[in-house]
Every structure is written in C-alpha cells, then in structure tokens.
Amino acid sequence: AQKITQTQPGMFVQEKEAVTLDCTYDTSDQSYGLFWYKQPSSGEMIFLIYQGSYDEQNATEGRYSLNFQKARKSANLVISASQLGDSAMYFCAMREYNQAGTALIFGKGTTLSVSS
Amino acid sequence: DAGVTQSPTHLIKTRGQQVTLRCSPKSGHDTVSWYQQALGQGPQFIFQYYEEEERQRGNFPDRFSGHQFPNYSSELNVNALLLGDSALYLCASSGGGGLETQYFGPGTRLLVL
Numbered sequence: 001a002q003k004i005t006q007t008q009p010g011m012f013v014q015e016k017e018a019v020t021l022d023c024t025y026d027t028s029d030q031s032y033g034l035f036w037y038k039q040p041s042s043g044e045m046i047f048l049i050y051q052g053s054y055d056e057q058n059a060t061e062g063r064y065s066l067n068f069q070k071a072r073k074s075a076n077l078v079i080s081a082s083q084l085g086d087s088a089m090y091f092c093a094m095r096e097y098n099q100a101g102t103a104l105i106f107g108k109g110t111t112l113s114v115s116s
Numbered sequence: 117d118a119g120v121t122q123s124p125t126h127l128i129k130t131r132g133q134q135v136t137l138r139c140s141p142k143s144g145h146d147t148v149s150w151y152q153q154a155l156g157q158g159p160q161f162i163f164q165y166y167e168e169e170e171r172q173r174g175n176f177p178d179r180f181s182g183h184q185f186p187n188y189s190s191e192l193n194v195n196a197l198l199l200g201d202s203a204l205y206l207c208a209s210s211g212g213g214g215l216e217t218q219y220f221g222p223g224t225r226l227l228v229l
Contacts, residue, residue: 004158035217043204045159045220091158101172102214103149106158 003027004092004107012113013082020067021077021110023092029053031097034075035104036066039089048090051075082114118143120209120221128227129197137192137224141209147171148190149218150182153204165190166214194226202228 005024013019025034036048051059051066059066067076079086089111093104121140129135141148147166151159161174165184184190188209194201204225208218 037220042222043206043225044222045206045208047217047219050217093158099172101149101164101166102147102210102218103161103164103172103174104151104159104208104218105161106151108158 003105004094006092006107006110008110009108010111010113012115015084015114015116016081018078018080019082019112021079021090021092021112023075023077023107025073025075025092025094027073027094027096029096033095033097034066034068035093035095036064036075036077037091037093038086039091039109041088045091049077079112082112084114084116087112087114120207120219122205122207122221122224124224125222126225126227128229130229131197131199133197133228134193134195135197135226137194137205137207137226139190139192139207139209139221141188141190141207142211142219145209145211145216145219146188147210147214148184148188149208149210149214150190150192151206151208152176153206153223155203159206162192164214171214197228199228202226 034051037045049061065078092107149164150162153159164172168184179195204223206223207221210218
C-alpha cells in the first residue's frame with residue numbers, strides 16, 4: 001500500500017500567488033515525521049520543512065508552511081508569494097519511528113511551474 | 117561548511133559490470149542513507165549506515181551493497197548491473213544517529229547500456 005500519496009502530477013501558478021501542494025500519508029504509528037523536499041532540474045534534493053506528529057503548531061519556514069491535519073492524515077505544503085525560482089519537483093516524505101533505522105518514504109512528487 | 121558531496125557526478129556502464137559510488141557526509145553527521153531515484157519517480161530507500169554497519173535495508177537485492185568508513189563516508193556498490201539500475205543515486209546524511217533531518221547530496225547519475 002502506498003504510504004505517501006501526492007495526487008497532483010503538475011501544478012501551475014503565477015508569480016506572487018500562493019500555491020498548495022497536497023500530500024496524504026498512511027501509518028499506524030503514533031510517532032512519525034513528515035518532510036517536504038524540493039528537487040530542481042539539477043537533481044539535488046533540498047530540505048524545506050519538517051513536521052513532527054506530536055507538534056501542535058503547523059511548521060513554518062519563511063515562505064513555506066505545512067498545513068498539518070492529523071485526523072485527515074494530510075500534510076500539505078503551502079508556498080506563499082511564488083517566485084520563478086520555485087519551479088521544481090516537490091516531494092513529500094515520511095519517517096516512521098518504529099523501524100530500526102530512519103528511512104524516508106517518498107511520494108511520487110508534484111511538478112510546480114511558476115510563470116511571470 | 118561543506119554539504120554532502122558525491123562522486124562521480126555521472127557514470128556510464130554496461131550490463132554485467134560493477135560500479136562504486138561514493139559519498140561524504142555533511143560535517144558533524146554520523147549516518148548515511150542511500151536512495152535510488154528512477155526517472156519520473158520519487159526516491160526509493162536502499163539502505164542506511166550507522167557506526168559502520170548497515171542498520172536498515174530497503175527492498176533491494178543483494179547485488180546492492182555498501183560500506184561506511186570510520187570517517188563516516190560511505191560507498192554504494194552495485195554488482196552485475198542491469199539496464200533497470202539506470203537511475204539517479206542520492207546519498208543523504210544526518211546527525212544524532214540518524215534522528216535528525218536528512219540532507220542530500222547532488223547525486224550520481226548512472227546509465228547502464
């Protein structure tokens with residue numbers, strides 16, 4: 001069963017607009033972490049934001065915020081005031097804490113295109 | 117402060133050959149994880165090394181093996197290469213025994229002909 005689902009293959013937005021990238025997850029663990037990474041065409045995965053399952057406040061990092069709805073098992077990324085440099089692939093990932101290690105499980109990603 | 121580095125950046129091999137990819141973690145990090153990313157897909161976890169031992173392994177065959185050195189750097193070895201091994205191989209490092217956020221290197225693009 002897919003543990004991370006990103007249903008939007010592609011999203012298109014204009015500069016300065018806000019955009020929400022969807023992510024739902026599936027786990028039976030109480031303790032887990034959720035991450036968003038950005039991957040430009042160069043290939044490097046860039047860490048954006050983290051939300052722990054016990055965090056009561058939604059995480060924010062500059063223009064990025066994570067809309068965490070635990071009961072719905074969703075962890076959507078909100079980018080405010082989009083910039084041309086935001087055009088990239090975005091991946092949602094989860095880390096479960098019941099494993100011996102700390103492997104990340106990734107979704108299939110969403111391609112974001114920002115136009116002027 | 118140098119980030120995660122990987123070498124080589126690109127590699128072309130033929131079926132049946134063997135390949136070694138290298139990764140140097142971010143300063144202060146003690147855990148290295150390897151991921152395979154096929155074109156158009158999300159990264160898939162291969163394995164994770166901590167204290168020079170393989171601590172966790174994903175669903176990859178034994179042809180994929182690795183090593184971690186005392187300085188925390190790591191190697192990924194793939195034997196008997198198949199066409200399907202063509203992918204971007206990403207290394208990620210983290211601190212705190214792996215409990216902290218994983219930071220990725222630029223990746224190695226492997227093409228198997």
